[in-house]
Amino acid sequence: MRINKSKIFARLVIILILLYLVAPVLATVVYSFSTTWVKTILPEGLTFQWYQQILTNQDFMLSVLRSLFLAIMTTLVSMIIFLPVIFYVNVYNSKMKKHLKIITVLPYTIPGIILVTGLMELYQNIPIPKVIVLILAITFISLPLSYQTLDNTFVAHDYKAMFEQAMLLGDGPIKSFIKVILPNIKSSIFISMLLTFATAFGEYVITNLLLGGNFETLKIYMYILMQGNGQASSVLTTIYFVLLVVISAVLIFIMRHYNHHTNKDWKKGL
Amino acid sequence: MKNKLKIYLPFSLLILLILVMPLIVMVLASFQSINHPGFNLDNYRQIISNGYYHNAFINSFKIAIYSSVISMVVAIIGAWALTQLADSTKNILITIFNMSSSFAGVPLSFSLIILFGNAGMFKAITTALHLNDTFNVYSLSGLVTAYTFFEIPLGIMFLFPVFNGIDNEWHQASNVLGASKNFYIRNVVLPFILPNLVQVLILLFANAMGAYETAYALTSNTVVSVPTLIGYCINGEINPNIPLACAFATIFALIMWVMVTVGNLVIKRHKGGIR
Numbered sequence: 224m225r226i227n228k229s230k231i232f233a234r235l236v237i238i239l240i241l242l243y244l245v246a247p248v249l250a251t252v253v254y255s256f257s258t259t260w261v262k263t264i265l266p267e268g269l270t271f272q273w274y275q276q277i278l279t280n281q282d283f284m285l286s287v288l289r290s291l292f293l294a295i296m297t298t299l300v301s302m303i304i305f306l307p308v309i310f311y312v313n314v315y316n317s318k319m320k321k322h323l324k325i326i327t328v329l330p331y332t333i334p335g336i337i338l339v340t341g342l343m344e345l346y347q348n349i350p351i352p353k354v355i356v357l358i359l360a361i362t363f364i365s366l367p368l369s370y371q372t373l374d375n376t377f378v379a380h381d382y383k384a385m386f387e388q389a390m391l392l393g394d395g396p397i398k399s400f401i402k403v404i405l406p407n408i409k410s411s412i413f414i415s416m417l418l419t420f421a422t423a424f425g426e427y428v429i430t431n432l433l434l435g436g437n438f439e440t441l442k443i444y445m446y447i448l449m450q451g452n453g454q455a456s457s458v459l460t461t462i463y464f465v466l467l468v469v470i471s472a473v474l475i476f477i478m479r480h481y482n483h484h485t486n487k488d489w490k491k492g493l
Numbered sequence: 494m495k496n497k498l499k500i501y502l503p504f505s506l507l508i509l510l511i512l513v514m515p516l517i518v519m520v521l522a523s524f525q526s527i528n529h530p531g532f533n534l535d536n537y538r539q540i541i542s543n544g545y546y547h548n549a550f551i552n553s554f555k556i557a558i559y560s561s562v563i564s565m566v567v568a569i570i571g572a573w574a575l576t577q578l579a580d581s582t583k584n585i586l587i588t589i590f591n592m593s594s595s596f597a598g599v600p601l602s603f604s605l606i607i608l609f610g611n612a613g614m615f616k617a618i619t620t621a622l623h624l625n626d627t628f629n630v631y632s633l634s635g636l637v638t639a640y641t642f643f644e645i646p647l648g649i650m651f652l653f654p655v656f657n658g659i660d661n662e663w664h665q666a667s668n669v670l671g672a673s674k675n676f677y678i679r680n681v682v683l684p685f686i687l688p689n690l691v692q693v694l695i696l697l698f699a700n701a702m703g704a705y706e707t708a709y710a711l712t713s714n715t716v717v718s719v720p721t722l723i724g725y726c727i728n729g730e731i732n733p734n735i736p737l738a739c740a741f742a743t744i745f746a747l748i749m750w751v752m753v754t755v756g757n758l759v760i761k762r763h764k765g766g767i768r
Contacts, residue, residue: 467596
């Protein structure tokens with residue numbers, strides 16, 4: 224049975240790769256519960272004290288709030304800017320779609336470190352709050368995610384006819400869009416928002432360099448902790464990992480629940 | 494017409510303010526030195542004449558080559574294995590790979606330090622067993638290892654759609670026509686996937702070359718690379734020098750642009766050769 228053999232081999236390969244990828248995370252999780260672990264095969268004892276220490280720490284709470292603020296703002300701005308454009312090119316202007324597609328891959332070809340150099344040079348002496356520049360920059364970085372998730376969602380129905388009928392019935396374009404289009408694409412919108420949220424929540428390069436570490440987000444706080452308190456930062460890493468797991472679980476749930484037809488394509492962009 | 498403007502304007506402004514203008518200003522600023530006013534090549538001269546800076550470029554190149562090639566090999570096997578599984582499992586696994594590729598940077602570096610660092614688990618276990626542990630995570634090879642943790646899942650995610658596109662009927666067709674398995678792989682599968690493989694490899698290479706967060710968090714004191722150097726030029730505690738950062742970033746962007754262009758040319762030529 225050749226076919227079975229190759230299936231078993233395939234499973235083995237995937238398991239090995241997953242084990243490799245997960246090993247450091249598992250080590251960190253164990254470390255976060257251990258008292259000390261220096262010259263022994265297993266940690267000397269288990270404890271919750273590091274969790275208590277972190278979760279009651281004000282710096283930690285503030286850093287989470289800052290990251291949340293950044294993530295929510297970016298998600299909103301990216302939806303407001305990208306959704307109308309993606310809707311419009313899909314429904315009315317397929318010629319423009321080709322050009323848009325090229326623009327949407329640009330964030331991939333330009334690493335954050337190069338982007339932030341340009342942003343720093345341009346905005347260093349302009350009196351705009353840097354946080355606004357930061358939110359716009361992360362919005363730009365999230366463009367491929369939003370585009371790939373939302374683009375394919377417009378293939379399913381004749382949205383042009385639906386949209387125009389709503390307009391004929393006397394609603395304005397924004398109202399028509401919200402009433403007729405939005406309910407049909409809500410799972411794609413949710414996935415797109417979740418991915419943008421995760422990107423912004425974990426952003427480091429631009430946040431750290433543009434604001435010079437003054438805006439202490441979760442990742443920056445994590446880096447600072449890493450320099451001093453190993454146990455506390457293993458707790459933080461575990462929390463961050465759990466957050467990613469939760470986001471992924473929600474994504475898997477939505478994709479299964481709505482039998483999401485775009486899931487083959489948006490992943491190409493991640 | 495008015496609606497059209499309303500839709501395109503915010504988007505165009507975003508691209509202009511966050512991408513186009515900063516890049517133009519960056520290139521222009523790279524020709525201005527903090528010591529001499531006016532247009533000059535001081536920054537570039539400095540980069541070309543300084544051995545420390547050469548090292549940064551060489552290191553970045555090495556890290557990118559090693560990590561992208563290693564990850565590519567694993568990702569090819571992984572993406573193939575993924576195509577053999579049931580559809581629902583595929584979807585879950587891809588989301589998991591996506592998640593592990595976003596675990597890059599500070600948390601990844603920290604996890605690796607816990608695993609392999611000076612006070613890490615590996616050290617603890619090897620010390621307890623009186624073994625000799627020679628792997629140094631704060632080195633170039635440590636960085637290459639670190640990069641495989643996000644480059645492998647990234648590679649699998651990019652390669653999976655390609656491998657999934659190989660139609661099983663092709664195999665049957667070539668079988669029916671009497672072709673051997675070797676012939677099928679060499680003349681049917683390879684021409685189809687090779688251009689994509691080159692593209693993904695370039696992508697992984699560029700991604701590794703531009704990665705800042707992991708390099709900064711793991712080896713900023715031990716291994717000098719171009720992204721960390723740019724970071725120091727931007728907000729170094731001693732003397733920030735943004736024009737120099739601009740020159741570095743310009744050269745860096747140019748190298749990547751050349752890589753991508755050459756890669757695309759190779760792909761085009763290859764495709765042309767088949768027809």
